[in-house]
Amino acid sequence: MSAAAIHLDSVGVRLGEVDVLHDVSLDLDTRTVAVIGENGSGKSTFARLLGGLIARTSGDLSILRFDPAKHARVLRRRIALVFSNPDAQIVMPTVAEDVAFSLRAERLGRDEITERVDAALDRFGLGALAERPSHDLSGGQKQLLALCGAFVRRPDLVIADEPTAYLDARNARRVADHLFESAGHRLVLVTHDLALAARCDSAVLFGDGRVRAVGETSRILAEYEAMLEC
Numbered sequence: 001m002s003a004a005a006i007h008l009d010s011v012g013v014r015l016g017e018v019d020v021l022h023d024v025s026l027d028l029d030t031r032t033v034a035v036i037g038e039n040g041s042g043k044s045t046f047a048r049l050l051g052g053l054i055a056r057t058s059g060d061l062s063i064l065r066f067d068p069a070k071h072a073r074v075l076r077r078r079i080a081l082v083f084s085n086p087d088a089q090i091v092m093p094t095v096a097e098d099v100a101f102s103l104r105a106e107r108l109g110r111d112e113i114t115e116r117v118d119a120a121l122d123r124f125g126l127g128a129l130a131e132r133p134s135h136d137l138s139g140g141q142k143q144l145l146a147l148c149g150a151f152v153r154r155p156d157l158v159i160a161d162e163p164t165a166y167l168d169a170r171n172a173r174r175v176a177d178h179l180f181e182s183a184g185h186r187l188v189l190v191t192h193d194l195a196l197a198a199r200c201d202s203a204v205l206f207g208d209g210r211v212r213a214v215g216e217t218s219r220i221l222a223e224y225e226a227m228l229e230c
């Protein structure tokens with residue numbers, strides 16, 4: 001098994017009748033990784049694969065040195081997913097309850113849950129909204145809540161798919177800053193925002209369900225920009 005945090009060897013993903021990812025081989029070991037590429041190139045499918053939401057059809061895959069096909073439960077506890085539509089991630093009636101729900105699998109005492117939830121709400125500027133109905137929040141506040149729920153579990157790996165897509169500039173900056181804070185987690189960030197991608201240590205460029213280029217971010221971004229100009 002590879003020593004890289006994220007390792008794929010000839011991975012293919014078929015969804016329904018469609019081969020969506022083809023022969024993906026990658027070793028990703030930088031703390032932050034941008035995933036870029038044109039619409040429909042396979043980025044979200046790649047993120048869902050890493051997040052354990054879909055399974056590979058062929059090839060080998062290890063994440064944090066675990067095979068998701070064999071250790072899905074371990075990985076679920078170590079990986080947090082953040083998507084552009086926070087509504088899909090909000091399940092409990094109030095803001096504080098929703099964050100606490102993220103800790104349900106952690107077997108913590110009531111006091112520790114309260115402590116962790118309060119600290120996370122404060123960190124994401126949601127302290128004053130703790131008792132508010134979660135579905136009444138604005139889009140940006142919901143995204144912060146989804147992020148809060150992801151981070152309260154202290155994940156080793158955060159997989160974020162267009163986490164700033166619907167946010168105003170200030171909230172987008174706030175969300176991005178949280179993602180890039182060196183809080184001990186690795187980050188895989190799917191984004192069309194190339195300024196955001198530029199903040200990552202390395203980048204993967206997808207095209208037609210295949211890896212077109214991988215490596216140091218500025219080089220990959222230059223390749224992508226040149227490709228878009230063609």
Ligand SMILES: Nc1ncnc2c1ncn2[C@@H]1O[C@H](COP(=O)(O)OP(=O)(O)OP(=O)(O)O)[C@@H](O)[C@H]1O
Nearest residue numbers: 015016018020037038039040041042043044045046
């Ligand atoms: N469940 C599915 N069944 C069949 N085809 C799918 C399914 N999910 C995605 N696809 C197809 O796989 C391809 C890649 O989709 P994916 O969402 O991974 O692309 P993307 O790079 O994230 O695109 P975007 O930038 O537009 O979000 C697309 O052609 C899409 O239609």
